[in-house]
Amino acid sequence: MASHLEVIFMPLADGGEGTLDALGGANRSSQVTGPLGDRVEAKWRFSSRQAVIEMAQASGLLLAGGSEGNDPLLASSAGTGELIAEARASGARRIVIGVGGSASTDGGLGAIRAMEPLVRFSGVELIVACDVQTRFLDAAPVFGPQKGATSAQIELLRRRLSRLAEIYLNEFGVEVRDIPRAGAAGGLGGGLAAVGAQLVDGFGLIAEEIQLADAISEADLVITGEGRLDEESFNGKVVGGVALMADRYQVPVVAVVGSTTPGTTIPKNLTTYSLTEIFGRDLAFNDTQRCLTQIAPQLLT
The missing domain is CATH 3.40.50 (Rossmann fold)
Structure with a gap:
């Protein structure tokens, strides 16, 4: 490389894999429930009361063995919720969740259950960094095939999401079907939005964080x-x-x-x-x- 050149390296991501590295890299590791129920080691970051969590670390498709090894009907976002809960227990007041590379299409239900009781997140800023604009009910037909879902399974998953949207509306008063990006990560975006999270453009968030x-x-x-x-x-x-x-x-x-x-x-x-x-x-x-x-x-x- 020419000696007169000044080269600045800046890791980047759009909310999917690589978000953790782009925002400082992991400095913690936790045992959580993997996408298919087994225990996995998930890396995350905690610094200055901000936590950074990458869904792929806890509920990623690669952890399920890719599309061939995944069970689209069983795959859960519970491990991601466990990381969010641990971040809160560690004192985080701002939690950034990058949601790419997921195995699940559970509408975030697994994560929400793992986060309960939700009252402990009062005053905590939850930010979901998304790399897609997909609507909640479209999570199954758009991303189901790459997660190993058959046509019949995609239709079943879509019906599940539809019922879940009604539950979220009744329980939290949030209509997730109308929220852009709610279909990110198999609907995890919508589930977290139902409990108060902000869904933001992942690239824009990271670009701002690293100036x-x-x-x-x-x-x-x-x-x-x-x-x-x-x-x-x-x-x-x-x-x-x-x-x-x-x-x-x-x-x-x-x-x-x-x-x-x-x-x-x-x-x-x-x-x-x-x-x-x-x-x-x-x-x-x-x-x-x-x-x-x-x-x-x-x-x-």
Whole structure:
């Protein structure tokens, strides 16, 4: 790397996996109930009365063995609720929950039960960092397939969510079906909203926490990346958020991606490098570091 260059590294996330690292990294670990009922070790962060929890650590799809190992009807968000409860017991007054990568479609019921009694959260700020705008009842049809749900199971899960929405309305006076982002993480967003949580744009929250705008405004070039670039990359995800923010300051952006879906609309201020197109799929997937090392000089010209 040229000695005259000043490079600033800033971990980023959009509310999904990586949120914990972007907000300082884990400094605590707890045994909680995994998505399918087994015990798992979940990392989280607690500092200055703020807790950061990543749902994937406690109720993630990977913990259930991916879509093939998951039981979509059984998978629960209970472990995430247990982490929230532990954060409160530790003295947290502000709890940020990143909700990507979930195994469950339980509408947050498992988490709420684990958080009871809810009165102890009076005066506690619950913030749910979301990476999607999905509505509560759409959580099953939109995300069910990637969690291993069949067509019949998706319909059953949707009916469950519909009944649960009525329960939340009757018990908490909150109509979760009308709340944007309530379908995040299999409806966990809606469940937590029912008990007073704020549902916010995950990228925006993290960008503000790490003062990303200040860094971009002083930069000559911004480099970001993603595994697969597609239209969804510009709908609340990191690459789209970085490109939009950089455009405000007229700073060029380079995105190094694993692959690009044909037909994806690319913003004018964004230059993309697809590793699979440049190096081939095998090398891009099996020796990514080598590919990045070879391509690095091109990014700075």
